[in-house]
Amino acid sequence: MREKIKQLTKDTALYGISTMVGRFLNFLLVPFYTNIFPPADYGVVTNLYALIALLNIFFLYGLDSAYLKFAASDDFEDKKKVFSSSFLTLLISSSIFTGLLLASGNFINNIFAVPAQYEHLLILTGFILLFDALSALPFIYLRVARRAAKFSAIKIINIVLTIVLNIVLILVLKKGIEAVFISNLIASVVTFLILLPDIFSQLKIQIDKIVLRRLMKFGIPYLPGGIAAMFMQVIDRPIVEHLTDLSTLGIYQANYKLGIFMMLFVSMFQYAWQPFSLQYAKDKDAKELFAKVFTLFTVAGTLILLFLSLFITDIAKFSIGGNSLIGQAYWSGLPIVPIILLAYLFNGFYINFTAAIYIKEKSSSVPLLMGIGAITNVIANFLLIPIFNITGAALATLISYSAMAIGFYFVSQKHFPVNYEWRKIGKTFFLLAIIAVLFYSIQFFGMIEFFYKTLLLILFIGGLFGLNIIPKNEMLIIKNIFIRKKNNG
Incomplete structure (x- = not known):
């Protein structure tokens, strides 16, 4: 079992490289754009990328999740048949969707308030969606084949190429906001071309009706589920603005984004966990393995949560030049960051529990569970924001992710029961609660120096050993989630 967990953490670390580099480099584009483009033009970019995020769900319509399920499991012996049926179907449907998008250009431009001089950007948007959709399945193939290094390398090439092209087109060739979309399209095409050898290695000009039927049955529920998930991620913004004001929304959004650190951890784990859980689902020790992974994930997540909660003020206020x-105008919102971090940790719990959905092919419950999360988010926002201001919005996010995790837990236990190490999980959160009480107590007495925060972090780590949550010989597994060792390169 230990070797399997080491394999999972190694892949998690490799995916983490591309995830963290990608997020950081994309983050650098924001000040680059905002220092060059006027707000109205940057607003067009924002709106069109919101369109891309929404339509990407429709372009894939759950076929990516379905391919992952059947490529990583042994439901079908001929994996090339699974890839071919998925890819060719996606090629046909994506081409049709792109044509429909371009044909309805005026309608789309009106909805997303795209000025007449930028209507041509919808053409670039359509082809970005097309090539990104066609690259989705080859990327999943790399995950299933455990070629995490190649996956990460291609992702980084895409991001670096996008940034270089932005700089050249905007600063050298003096292009306007169309440079953003030209850069993205070229990077998407290059990414697709790099993936072509992997595509051809798996492709047969054949769509198997039986395979396609299974793919659609499993994948289609992820379409409404994906819409609900996206809705849950963005609906708090207009509600905060409606119940407060734009200034408060700005403070909320800036501090909410600091939750990206936990989101990165969850994302890199998800890339490795989904194919891993499917590949080992039929092993004799699978359920024991899944329980151990969940414990390790929880401990690693709470370590990240505690570290960032203790030092987020120091990190956010650290000044360079x-x-x-x-x-400084946004610092009043820093207290919501630990809540957002905890919300993303519960999102990670939900990802752990979705293993049963893939293993037992029970995706029909996905729209309902994601819908419950979205509805809970809306109700909690309207109830809590008038009382707690932006802290209420952060709590609404935590409640909705918690509700979703609980829902997926009960569904997963019904179809694939796992005896999770709840005693250890409970001890971990009890220990975390004690540290939180101590932290807010020393804050009350004005003792918030770096020394005391470090002492609390050491106390938590010591408690993990003292309470036997993590045996000493297993601590290396936790370290590997944060640090990619040289022999993994």
Whole structure:
């Protein structure tokens, strides 16, 4: 079992490289754009990328999740047949969707408030969606084949190429906001071309009706589920603005984004966990393995949560050349960051529990469970924001992710019961609660120096050993989630 967990953490670390580099480099584009483009033009970019995020769900319509399920499991012996049926279907449907998008250009431009001089950007948007959709399945193939290094390398090439092209087109060739979309399209095409050898290695000009029927049955529920998930991620913004004001929304959004650190951890784990859980689902020790992975994930997640909660004020206020991570005007919102971090940790719990959905092919419950999360988010926002301001919005996010995790837990236990190590999980959160009480107590007495925070972090780590949550010989597994060792390269 230990070797399997080491394999999972190695892949998690490799995916983490591309995830963290990608997020960081994309983050650098924001000040680049905002210092060059006027707000109205940047608003067009924002709206069209919101369109891309929405339509990407329709372009894939759950076929990516379905391919992952059947490529990583042994439901079908001929994996090339699974890839071919998925890819060719996606090629046909994506081409049709792109044509429909371009044909309805005026309608789309009106909805997303795209000025007449930028209507041509919808053409670039359509082809970005097309090539990104066609690259989705080859990327999943690399995950299933455990070629995490190649996956990460291609992702990084895509991001670096996008940034270089942005700089050249905007600063050298003096292009306007169309440079953003031209850069993205070229990077998407290059990515697709790099993936072509992998595509051809798996492709047969054949769509198997039986395979396609299974793919659609499993994948289609992820379409409404994906819409609900996206809705849950963005609906709090207009509600905060409606119940408060734009200034409060700005403070909320800036501090909410600091939750990206936990989101990165969850994302890199998800890339490795989904194919891993399917590949080992039929092993004799699978359920024991899944329980151990969940414990390790929880411990690693709470370590990240505690570290960032203790030091987020120092991190956010740290100044280089007079510029801090977020401006002083936004510091009043820092108390919501631990809540957002905890919300993303519960999102990670939900990802752990979705293994049963894939293993037992029970995706029909996905729209309902994701819908419950979205509805809970809306109700909690309207109830809590008038009482707690932006803290209420953060709590609404935590409640909705918790509700979703609980829902997926009960569904997963019904179809694939796992005896999770709840005693250890409970001890971990009890220990975390004690540290939180101590932290807020020393804050009350004005003792919030770096020394005391470090002492609390050491106390938590010591408690993990003292309470036997993590045996000493297993601590290396936790370390590997954060640090990619040289022999993994």
